[in-house]
Amino acid sequence: MFVDQVKVYVKGGDGGNGIVAFRREKYVPNGGPAGGDGGKGGNVVFKVDEGLRTLMDFRFQRHFKAKRGENGGPKNQHGKNADDLVVRVPPGTIVYDQDTDDLIADLTEQGQEAIIARGGRGGRGNTRFSTPANPAPYHAENGEPGIERNIRIELKLLADVGLVGFPSVGKSTLLSVVSAAKPKVAEYHFTTISPNLGVVAVDEAKSFVIADLPGLIEGAHLGAGLGHQFLRHIERTRVIIHVIDMSGSEGRDPFDDYVKINDELRQYEYRLMERPQVIAANKMDVPGAEDHLERFKTQLEEEVPIFPISAVAKTGIQPLMNYVGELVEHTPMFPLGISEEVEDKVVYRATEEEDPFIITRDDDGAFVVSGEKIEKLFIMTDFNREESVRRFAKRMRGMGLDDALRKRGIEDGDTVRIRDFEFEFVN
Structure with missing residues (x-):
């Protein structure tokens, strides 16, 4: 059977978490921060293989998810970066974003590669946040989530x-x-x-x-x-x-x-x-x-x-x-068509700067905050640490979220929802 068009889900690996750690050496009772960064998540990479002639393999596997990076370690040990997930495709493969219809890659030559979904960067360990004002921070970042997208793969035969x-x-x-x-x-x-x-x-x-x-x-x-x-x-x-x-x-x-x-x-x-x-x-x-x-x-x-x-x-x-x-x-x-417009067979489209957040109301009256930028900040925050929570609140105020919520009529005690988590608004 010949298969020349399929829809697939891909996700880059999440970055590993940074950690909070301190030096514990003999004769150094109050050692400085020593938390290492997390490793980078793996990319989902499509690579041309001339031995393939159809997209048949995608009929049996429609989800491709790269591995996450390793968490950071004490003594400033950097977590290991995850390996890329390499998916073999036949020459003549064209990849589109299913939601936006944007061209991602046009692959024609043996061995040619394109990153379809990038892995997230590793979260920073507490060593990265040390300042003269706060020489021993109890704050580290979680890993950045990898890019996930639904894609459409088309095959154009490369017959002579x-x-x-x-x-x-x-x-x-x-x-x-x-x-x-x-x-x-x-x-x-x-x-x-x-x-x-x-x-x-x-x-x-x-x-x-x-x-x-x-x-x-x-x-x-x-x-x-x-x-x-x-x-x-x-x-x-x-x-x-x-x-x-x-x-x-x-x-x-x-x-x-x-x-x-x-x-x-x-x-x-x-x-x-x-x-x-x-x-x-x-x-x-x-x-x-x-x-x-x-x-x-x-x-x-x-x-x-x-x-x-x-x-x-x-x-x-x-x-x-x-x-x-x-x-x-x-x-x-x-x-x-595509080939004459695309240098190196990959297109990157510039987009206008998106708003950092969008505020809507749920049926239960909760104020729902969404948006790629603020959701990424939320995911990368460790809410088990008070210092990380304070830092998150400060960043939200810097984005103008508090003022925007007040303009929408929020009052003390009202519920604010980000992703699946809820908070109580306090003026």
Whole structure:
């Protein structure tokens, strides 16, 4: 089974906690702070593996969570950083944020890596908070939470040659003849509902990858039929073989088919028309195909190589493959869409500075405070230590939370809720 789009949850590892500790050496009864920092959480990293051809593995595992960093130790011992969680993906993998639809990474080359979810930094130990005014702090940070996100993974085949054409024109049969691929072949439309790959050996030293892609219909660029599923894969091919049923066996006009398919390619992405294209005039063994071919040549205005073939009878195949092999060898990869806009295949989007918090009211009257910045501060605070609680309260006042709550009408004794924890407001 071919899988070319999946939705996955990823989470970077949380940072390890910093600790509160003091020197306890002989003859040093009142030693200074010696709490070490926590280690960094692991990243979730996607790495290209040319041995993979589909996203099949993601059907069985949809959650990827990196390990958390080690907690800090006494004597200023730094906690161990967690190893990255490396997930192998096939070349041609594109990763989007499912919630924002932002591009995260475009991975095409063997060994290429991209960090999909970063691990949190380790919390600082009490050594980091020592000041002349407070030389022995009883405060340390918890580790920073790792980034978590829902992502959408899409796969664009990186075939050298793509077979295009209406359903049932003989693309799958042609692929089965020129390679060792075994696509499904039958006499009904949309036999191919997912791409099939094959390797064509032109000679001992020359070969190329060819993809038999699902048949197009009118309106494919708008998503009709198998439209977008098909067109996503044709974007990166170097050469297009346009397979046409020259026999007109289904009552369609061969030239009309040719025009409609190219129109769909052009409307989906105009740069697809920059691809070198070869016409495979198929089913030439059927009576009447020769007449259709002659008429087709008179109607064709541009200079496009035409190779009369019969995939069933296996005639005319070798000259076609020889020509396409030469074309592939002298045609560079075409940057297109995402690839031409993305340097190093990774995009980082700048966002406007978010408010540090948002205040809402629950049905029970509680004031609910939310927001990435304040929630991260909350998670990294150790509420078992009075000094840490005082520091958290000071930071909240510095953000303007107290004033904002008063403007919302909060009174002494009212409940303030952050995440799953509740506090009583005191003026």
